[in-house]
Amino acid sequence: KITLNTLICFLLISTCGSGAVGETKNVVQKDAEFDVTYNDTVTSENQTIYAFNHTVSRNKTEGVRVRVDVSPQNLESTILFVVRQKQAVLSFQVPLILRGLYQRKYPYNHVGRTLCQPPTRAASETQYFFVDVSTLSAQGTNYQLRVSRVESFTLQTDKKFTFTASPSQPQYFKYVFPDGVDTVIVKVNSDMNFPCSVMSIQDIQCPVYDLDNNVAFLGMYQTMTKKGAITVQRKDFPRNSFYVVVVVKTEDEACGGPLHFYPLRPDELIDAGNRTKVLDVVVSPAINSEVYVMGMLFCLGIFLSFYLLTLLVACCLSSLPPTERSLDSVGRSRHESLSSVEEDDYDTLEDINSDKNIVRTKKFLCVSDLARKDKRVLSKKYQIYFWNIATIAVFYALPVIQLVITYQTVVNVTGNQDICYYNFLCAHPLGALSAFNNILSNLGYVMLGLLFLLIVLKRDIVHNRALVRNDLNALECGIPKHFGLFYAMGTALMMEGLLSACYHVCPNYTNFQFDTSFMYMIAGLCMLKLYQKRHPDINASAYTAYACLAAVIFFSVLGVVFGKGNMAFWIVFSVIHILATLLLSTQLYYMGRWRLNAGILRRMLHIIYTDCIRQCSGPMYIDRMVLLVMGNIVNWSLAAYGLIERPNDFASYLLAIAICNLLLYFAFYIIMKLRSGERIKCLPLVCILFTAVVWGFALYFFFQGLSTWQKTPAESREHNRDCILLFFFDDHDIWHFLSSIAMFGSFLVLLTMDDDLDTVQRDKIYVF
Structure with missing residues (x-):
């Protein structure tokens, strides 16, 4: 029941997974069960294959999730995990190295991935999949492997489902359009601003792009902190169903968060800290044509x-x-x-x-x-x-x-x-x-x-x-x-x-x-x-x-x-704003009967001397003066606000x-x-x-x-x-x-x- 592609992949891993071409490797295959934690050790001289089987029903969708843990002391030794399914192959290394802005590197020693489920035409059939574990490290590396079923893999209409996710442990769930519903809105919420997350809507196909570095490859997606919502139409998904994928990003800059320090060495690994996020998702019917x-x-x-x-x-x-x-x-x-x-x-x-x-x-x-x-x-x-x-x-x-x-x-x-x-x-x-x-x-x-x-x-x-x-x-x-x-x-x-x-x-x-x-x-x-x-x-x-x-x-x-935030721009604009206000005020006060030329300063000083100092007389056009004084106060205040606050x-x-x-x-x-x-x-x-x-x-x-x-x-x-x-x-x-x-x-x-x-x-x- 192993397909030809799976056999070829298995042979390639078996022959090339060791340190040199032609080097023999001890391959051990184990019959494995769900919900059992396997503690084992892998070296460059041995490879372990875990064989699983489960019954798949056409009327019921179950998710399968693979979880791997590696001790923090073994982060320098990389273990390769390859999951071979009927119509898909999923591979990942542990520790998982995810890259952020400026190629910053973040290692994760706890990895969890959900396997995509190939569609089945039969009412019920038994499907097999294998988890291959190998490394090029000569020293033994301990790991823990656990494969379990995701009972709530299919989302129900108008029913909220709560889950947790992290950069190395993304989550996705399936939704099937019910009869009579052509448009739904998918809402993902969290009480936590950070870490920054991405929600994605993808078609039912393998592979599912559920990592920070590939979630944008397919479907619709948007970044989110506390809220995210995407309207989905049945006409865009020929199988009348889709995946809701939630990925936690390795960094928060995309959501307005702080920028991490720049590493001193290009190969330096940065501790990402705890980036687990609790979220809930609910899918509700959108409005109809009426x-x-x-x-x-x-x-x-x-x-x-x-x-x-x-x-x-x-x-x-x-x-x-x-x-x-x-x-x-x-x-x-x-x-x-x-x-x-x-x-x-x-x-x-x-x-x-x-x-x-x-x-x-x-x-x-x-x-x-x-x-x-x-x-x-x-x-x-x-x-x-x-x-x-x-x-x-x-x-x-x-x-x-x-x-x-x-x-x-x-x-x-x-x-x-x-x-x-x-x-x-x-x-x-x-x-x-x-x-x-x-x-x-x-x-x-x-x-x-x-x-x-x-x-x-x-x-x-x-x-x-x-x-x-x-x-x-x-x-x-x-x-x-x-x-x-x-x-x-x-x-x-x-x-x-x-x-x-x-x-x-x-x-x-x-x-x-x-x-x-x-x-x-x-x-x-x-x-x-x-x-x-x-x-x-x-x-x-x-x-x-x-x-x-x-x-x-x-x-x-x-x-x-x-x-x-450009102070030079705001200074120039404020000066122009104030000068324009003064020129317009002069134009309005004198009904256009004034000239802007080299003698304007001399005329201004003469008016100030004769009207304000020598005679101390009031303005000739009081009403206009009141309006223009108020206008200048308002505009100068707005100019000062812009210069100080720089909105x-x-x-x-x-x-x-x-x-x-x-x-x-x-x-x-x-x-x-x-x-x-x-x-x-x-x-x-x-x-x-x-x-x-x-x-x-x-x-x-x-x-x-x-x-x-x-x-x-x-x-x-x-x-x-x-x-x-x-x-x-x-x-x-x-x-x-x-x-x-x-x-x-x-x-x-x-x-x-x-x-x-x-x-x-x-x-x-x-x-x-």
Whole structure:
């Protein structure tokens, strides 16, 4: 019953296991039994073969485990153990030498290996296997051999099984898909952070790769400390079953642990210490197709309801009677309302700059003073924002999509689940995608961004019709209507959804900027829109604005690559941050009527002397000064925090700077609006309150931190949690839902917050 391959292997070991070719060796074969410990001695002159047999049933799977112990005093003598089975050969030496980083060597004198079980077609058959023991050492080496059955070799559904493992004593178990279950999730847990471990899912075949140096050769695998989870689909395993393999690594660096000292000699052996780890494994059925359908319908239903709500509000507003002109504007002609003729009429005159200086440096400015340019020129200027961001979106998104598809392909082909930082306890695959739920939840950004574009388009059409019929309210009253920035904001929101979905195809630190790039865009565009409302003539051009945003993204990339713990980078960035804040403050305070040249220091000293020392007069523009002082305090504080703490997540730190400045400016705008005697109508007030509440809940779910690419993949999995909504969505998915709604609400606030001024003459609307 010994196959030809087994016989050849036996002959090779018998003839070549001795010290010289042709040297005779005394071979002893013993009939051995399970659960009996054999104490024996082996030398180069003798070889022992232990013969075992056991009955294998097709309906019952039993594991067989071989354990070998060698005395620590005999570590210099290596013993070779070869296990010959019907369709496989397993060999290992004791002491087992496992290599770590930089080829460090760790000897283990206690080795335990589970034999793979070849499939059998018969209902029951007796199988034989042999354990050959040999050495090249001339002196006798003592060893202990024990072969036993693993009664709990087959894992049961939803039943936790506890076991121990070490680098030289890996464990693996078999799981068979029950009828009606196509997808399961395998969870391995431990109360011990270290030693670092690897869990692997492998097909039923021999050999089983269950050592630190080969566990990555086959199947899916991931490193773990306390938690590990892999979703397994029946379609990937033709035998409807698989092995769950758990290997303890020889070193902990892969899991974020400390690095051992470097050996003084290349051949030096390092004592690994006690690296035994207690773990438990449980295999549970994953969600079925009905849950997928419910999740998709829920996602669509939420955001389609906003379309319906918008339609109802539009119908209600259209049924109201038209607004009457205010008494202040009755009888006023268009020429009387303008503070001067349009700028195009005198741009070529020599006194143009002096005229701007006179107008823009007045102590109290009105919107009419900064809305002097031709409306058609400004409309074209601000439409460039939309066309530029549309162009940027195409050229940015295409390589991103290509890259993440490549990432996902690498994950699927190699099985290395350390490449992507998912919430593995709530990662539902669909097709080639590993976490479809994290991608689906970004649908809200796209749908609500499109809805905002439709709302802006409707307002644009209504405004243009009013201009065509020479409506005085449209011509002379309210904040000048320019929709280019609104179109750009809606497009940016849609792109945020697309790029966030791309990031969540394979989230990791190398592509995190995909998820944040358009967040910078949105924050920047919102600030520009707030400024444009009261300063339409002097707002930044699209080219300048996008160039500045490109610089922000450039620093974001540099921070991800070089910022981690690099003091030189943080010093340079903090200096640039503070200088940029000062330059922008000067630009805003003087309404652009200043020049950056060689004489700027002389002019600064002159102003300090005349205004602060000689006359000790206060600032001419108090409101602007208050805003800019607060802005500088906030930005200098953020710069100091970055320089002191040097956070690892530079992209989020940069985004926090943008959001803090946006919130500060928005709060200033609301306060100044109320101080100026203006009011907030019902619709924008409801939007403000609703958006504030949604942002609060959204941030709560954002800070749950289900994964973090700032740590190792194994440490990131410690933050993984189960799904909390419909068994399909996790906390981060809810952040996607709520943040998309909150951004949409924020955009509506910017769109409607000055509707109360639509009948107020522009020369009575203050600039702040």
